Amino acid sequence: MSQPLLRVRGLNVWYELRGRTEVHAVRDVDLDLDEGERVGLVGESGSGKTSVIMALMGLLPSTGSLSGEVLLSGERTLERGERSARASRWRHTAMVFQGAMNALNPVKTVGWQIIEPMLVHGVADKGQATRRTHELLERVGLPGATARRYPHELSGGMRQRACVAMALACRPKVLLADEPTTALDVVIQAQIIELLDDVASELGMGVIVVTHDLPVVARLCPRAAVMYAGEVVESGPTDALFHSPRHPYTKRLFEAVPDLSLGEEVSSIPGSPPQLDRPIVGCSFAPRCDLGFERCTVERPRLRLVTPDQLAACHLNEMPSEQVAPASSHELGPQQSEPDAAHATCGPATRRDPLLRLSEIQVKYALRRGPWDWLGRRPREYVRAVDGVSLEVRRGEMLALIGESGCGKTSTAQAILRLVEPASGTVEFDGAEVTRLTRRALRPLRRRVQMIYQDPYDSLDPRLNVRGIVEDGLVANRLGDRSERNVRVRRALERVELSPPERYLERLPHELSGGQRQRVAIASALVLEPELLVADEPVSMLDVSVRAGILSLLSRLCHEDGTAVVMITHDLSTAAHFADRVAVMYLGRVVEIGTVREVIRAPRHPYTKVLLSAVPDRDPCVRARPILLGEAPSAAMIPSGCRFHPRCPMAEPTCSELDPQLEPAKGHRVACTLAPRLQTAPAAVTGAEVAP
Amino acid sequence: MNRSAADYALRRGALALVTIFLVVSFNFVLFRLLPGSFVTNLSHIPNATPAFRRAIAAEFGLERSKWEQYIIYLQQLLHGNLGVSYANDRPVLSNLTTDIANTVPMVSLGTLAAIVLGTLTGVASAWRRRTVVDHGLTGTALAFYSFPTQWLGLMLILLLGSVLPTSGMHTPFLIGAPWWKSALDELHHMILPSLTVMLTLLGQYTLVVRSATLEAMSEDYVLTARAKGLRGSRVLWRHVVRNALLPVTTLVALSIGFIVGGAILVETVFSWPGIGLAVYQAVSERDYPMLQGAFLLLTISVVVCNYLADLLYFRLDPRVAR
Known part of the structure; x- marks a missing residue:
């Protein structure tokens, strides 16, 4: 191959900020892409990876300027005028945007949006474009009738498929995928990766995958470039x-x-x-x-x-x-961090009594439908977000609640603190029945149970400085005088490794990095010396390189100080690394629970096996073929029998009738009628192969 | 889809009816809460005997229980009877009809002009944000928004009074002229008051549309649209404006609803014989039935317009369907 499809030489991008400072976002980047080749562009936030592809599309904001040379099929693209750049967009270089984004216009049908570029670029007339839209939708695994639907009627995974179809509309030579799987559920993530893989090899396009997610690159791209500081x-x-x-x-x-x-x-x-x-x-x-x-x-x-x-x-x-x-x-x-060493010294076995015990918790949300329901009659339908969950957490133990979005893991956590009222079931905390307490009696208890939220950009009051944020819980609970509070705040900051505390006390949240903010959030929970920490996706908004630090901090709090931690996560790898026990939830039920080793190494429930197979490995040589499933049904329509059976690869006719309960025994338990038989052949489902 | 549309229309309609009923009842209570009854007012003449008071009370039906009065009030309302004006002894309804017929053309002209022009300037200043165009348009809009209406009206009279009529809606000497001539004459009289109405509403629209447009421009699907290689104008009109105007619908409905309320200050300054002027006079003469009637019509009009806006929203935004 004498000439690559896309050749980037010495690309520089600057952004002009107010006050005449210039940010040098991309510095001397070279990149080559051949026909049919896939290249990963890996980096954390602020590494300049998105600026690179925006420069390739010619879509830098007006504050941006650039230099360098970009050749697409031997043709210089940076020097041409807006008119010819516009004609080339989508026609030659199309994009798939981040999965979580609103990349589709909410007031236009999906079909309209796929047809639009074909008509604008004149690659097809109206009839051809309509037919091609149907073909494309079917190619990405959606029914052709999806063309008439609006984006809000589709699930996240379906929207991302539609975006892939839209990107293929004009048969581009280069496909730029910007964080194509970020913020999607593992199972959906695996589907989109497979789809991109198939489509790219079939059409022989050059693909650049931009992501912070190394396993995605490992899975999709034979070649990669790592970006740091532009x-x-x-x-x-x-x-x-x-x-x-x-x-x-x-x-x-x-x-x-x-x-x-x-x-x-x-x-x-x-x-x-x-x-x-x-x-x-x-x-x-x-x-x-x-x-x-x-x-x-x-x-x-x-x-x-x-x-x-x-x-x-x-x-x-x-x-x-x-x-x-x-x-x-x-x-x-x-x-x-050394999670394993910690496990060995003070594992769950040393502290016997459960600190928290949930039994048969149900959480329901009312669904109001029909013209007269607004008159205030009792709603006829409920979403059973949590449908009979029983769990125990001991002191010094970290329990991970795992599941896809909508499985009820957050509702379960909120029921612990009665932030949502459980419809039935009991919550016991340290022997006291939380579900019976009056509002007033609940307050001292809430001090002993603290929450850490997903987004440290939203969970901290932007107008309070670090001292104010961390001190707030003490003030609200009228704990200590000024000097004692001061001491406690410093101690909490030291415990989250923000030391010396003086350097941080007077800072405002926007002066801190994402990881530091999450540490402040943890400090503001720790200052009350809680016995239980509930962490709802504590690292999913953070950069890859700081995640491990936050998680090992939580793990240390748990294993050294004896705080119990309930961590909600959709990320099995995280759970596998830092938790002691794992509970896998599906549609409001716990389907499998056990120690990390038991659940990750020897999963017994088909759903757990599917989830595990969907996690891409960071080692590019390990190419497990994920088991593909349809998308999770809504909690408003729970299937009869085993709720997983419509998606279960192993389902048998009896599964639609029998509703399996979690086995009553202790230890590694599973809710599946087939489990005893499946256990004899564990490798049947997870067919991980190591490529030579 | 169709069923849910019918459901939605029905639900919103029911809600609108309930609102109107509550307003009607509130209207009844409000005017009975005013200190003193109508009888004390009338029987304030010296030497009024208790018998005379009772006679008046009986004549107006005020000796009956409040519930009975309420029922009668509702019945009469359903028959379109809004009572009789104290000021000129004519039925309130016929008074109001004349006034509204005078008001609606003038205020609608101003309001619609403000909506159209305000939308255009709002979109333009968002699209050219932080340029001279933006600063100029928003600055002008803000200036007009902050002028007191009567002062603005007076300034317009000073400025344009020599070329345009400044008071009333007809030239008094134009008698027996063909219909088109008097229509033209009325239009001519309308220019200044309508212009004032437009200028006072303009700022609001420019600012609201501008911020809605800016918000829509920062949406991800606009980036998609640009990445698709669409022309700027297509990105703007098909993707940005279409979404930006959704929240503006409600504001438009409110403004249109308020047309029936007239423009008290403008009508007073320009002696426009509309409902605003009538309300102003009713207040100064304590003409309660007139006020009550005007108040009722205004609320009904606002509620109905809001209902229509809800239905329109349903058409414009597919997400409302659920």
Whole structure:
């Protein structure tokens, strides 16, 4: 191949901020993409990866300016005028946007939006375009009739499929996928990955996948480039990046991502990326790198060939000896967490009495329908969000509640604190029956149970400084005088590793990074010395490199201080790494519960097996074929019998009649009538194969 | 889809009817809460005997229980009887009909002009945000928004009084002219008051449409539209404006509903014999039945317009269907 499909040389992007500061968002990026090739562009927020593809589309905001050279099929694209750039958009380079985004216009039908670019670019007349829309929708696994539906009538996964269909409308040569699976459920994520994989190989397009999610790249892209602080720090074959990274950032980034292989250590990267509004002297990663030496702070390393097919920008590669350790050794700094060691010293066995016991909890939300219901009659229909959940949590134990969105995990957690009233069932906390308490009696109890929320950008009052935020709980509960509160606040900040506390006390939330904010949120819970922490997706809004730090902090609080933690997550890898026990929820029920090892290593419920198979591995050599399922039904229409049977790959006729209950025994329990038989052949469902 | 549309219309309609009923009842209670009854007012003449008071009370039906009065009030209302004006002894309804017929053309002209112009300026200033166009348009809109209406009216009279008629709605000497001539004459009289109405409403529309448009412009689907390679104008009208105007519908409905309420200040300044002027006079003469009637019509009109806006919203925004 003499000439690549897309060739980017020396791309730079600047954004002008108010007050005449300039942010140098992309620095000297080179990128090549051949026909039919797939390249991953990996980086955390602010690494410049989105700016790169926006520059390729010619869609930088008006404050942006750029330099460099972009050749698409040998044709320069940056120099052409808006008119010809416009004609090329979608026709030659189409995009799939982030799954969570509102990429579809809410007031137009899906079909209208797929047809629109074909008509605008004149690739088809109206009749052809309509027919092609049907074909495209069917190609991405949606019924052709979806064309007449509006975006809000589709589920998240269906919308993302429709977006893929829309991107294919004009048969583009290059497909840019910007975080295509972010914020989708694991099962849906796996489906979209498979779909992109199929479509890209079938149509022979060049695909650039932009993501912070390494397993997605490992699964989809044979080649990848890692971006940090606006520059490509390493690029090459994905498995080389994973197995023999030649830049410390790549290595640390892979190590920060948990996956299902238990026991491998996960560590976060200390510090935060540099500010891009001032010139960077030396290597941009040097302040966070523990292998750096003098030259790193003075001279900027250039991207250079370190192996026949791997490029890296790191001075260490010019050192004679093996300074950059291969991934197999784990001799890196002190930041590593050691969940397994902690498990061994004070596991769940040491503290016997359950601190929290839920029995047969039900949470219902009213559905109002029909013309007269608004008159205030009792609603006839309910959504049973939680339908008979029983759980126990001991002191010093971390329980992970896992499930797809809508499975009732958040409602269960809220029922613990009676933030939603359970319709039936009991909650016992430290021997007291929470469900019987009056509102007044509930207050002292709420102090002992604290919540940590998903989004540290929303959960902190932007007008309070750190001291005010952390102190708030003490003030509200009238605990301590001013000086004692001061002491407690400092201690809480130290416990979440924001030290020295003086550096943080007077800061406002917007002056902190995402990870620091979440630490402040945890500190404001810890200051009340709770016995139970309920963490609702505590890291899903954070950057990959800081996630592990927050999770190991929670794990330490749990195992060293004896705080019980209930962690809600949709991310099985996270649960596998940090929790002691796992409860898998499906449509308001717990379908499997047990220790992490039992559930992850030897899952017994078909649903757990499906979930596990859907998790992509961070190691590109492990290519498990996920089991594909339809989407989760709504909790308003719970199927008869086993609620999983319509999606279950193993379902038998009796499954639609028998409603299996969780086995009454202790330990690893499962709610599936087939489980005793399936156990004899555990490998039947999860067919993980290791590629040679 | 169709069933849910009918459901929706029915539900909203029922809600509107309930609102109107509550307003009607509130109207009844309100005017009975005023200190003193109508009888004390009338029998304030010296030497009024208790017998005289009773006679008056009996004549107006005030000796009956409040419930009976309420029922009668409702019955009469259903027959379109709004009572009799104290000021000119004519039925309130016929008074109001004349006034409304005078008001509606003038205020509608101003309101509709404000809606159209305000939408255009709002969209334009959002699309060209932080440019001279934006600053100029929003600045002008804000200035007119903050002027007191009567002052604005007076300034217009000073400025344009020499070329345009400044009071009343007809030239008094135009008698026996063909219909089109008097229509033209009325239109001519309408210009200044309508202009005032428009200018006072304009700012509100410019600002609301501008912020709605800016919000829609930052939506992800607008980025999709641009990525599709659409022309700027197509992105603006098909994707941005279509969504930005959804929240504006409610504001439009409210303004249209208030047309029936007239424009008290404008009508007073320009001596326009409309409902605003009538209300102003009714207040100064304590003409309660007139006030009650005007109040009732205004609320019904606002409720009905809101109902229509809800139905329109249903058509415009597919998400409301559920």
